[in-house]
Amino acid sequence: MIKVREDALQHLEIAEYLINSIRDGEFKVDEKIPSENTLCRKFQANRHIVRQAIARITNLGWVTPVQGKGCYVNRISQPIQYELSSKTRFTENMDRNGIKHSCKLLHWEKGLPNEDEQENLEISHEEMVYRLEILRFIDEKPISVTTTSIPEKEVPDLEKHFKAFQSLYAILIDHYYFRPVRNKSIFQAVLPGLKDSELLEIPESVPIIQIESLANHPGGSPVEYSVSRLRGDMNKCLVEF
Known part of the structure; x- marks a missing residue:
């Protein structure tokens, strides 16, 4: 039970890192975010957790996945x-x-x-x-x-x-x-x-x-x-x- 909770928190942690990096300009519009392998190593996480994080920021509109190439940062309109x-x-x-x-x-x-x-x-x-x-x-x-x-x-x-x-x-x-x-x-x-x-x-x-x-x-x-x-x-x- 504790392991499941840790996994849930970890994918949110990775998603928050990616969003903050986009906001801070580390990953710029139309640039590719780090690969799944890079994120797995950085956060010592398995591929399933990293994919959950990427799916989350995709659903929130921060990135767009391109088949075989990775995910690219979208231009986010100001509210x-x-x-x-x-x-x-x-x-x-x-x-x-x-x-x-x-x-x-x-x-x-x-x-x-x-x-x-x-x-x-x-x-x-x-x-x-x-x-x-x-x-x-x-x-x-x-x-x-x-x-x-x-x-x-x-x-x-x-x-x-x-x-x-x-x-x-x-x-x-x-x-x-x-x-x-x-x-x-x-x-x-x-x-x-x-x-x-x-x-x-x-x-x-x-x-x-x-x-x-x-x-x-x-x-x-x-x-x-x-x-x-x-x-x-x-x-x-x-x-x-």
């Missing part, structure tokens, strides 16, 4: 500061920081609310909601996917405005004359499901940041309930009070 306040809007955040961004409406539907939507939006089980799934990109790289729900009565015929979709809030402001104000957000580190893993282009073993949010009309009644899933390696959140 984007995602600002959260009562009036946060993704598009404005990115524009203010001069960051190239875009978004894509993956899917939309109109249907009866689930229990979470009923509770958060304070609607009955018979009131219809629009449910949108939006994928956002930074420099053409997926950064987050959000499922947003809005009562149909607040945005009748919403689908008429989906052509050339660029921003949900732009539609709300330009066509329905209101801008949701964030009321609360709940943060949680979770593992992505298969679908989110594919959309965000990350392994299922890498945690993401899930943000469950409720936004109100300026007058106070709930109008938008959303669940965002953000890549943890590309986001850092700033909460403003």
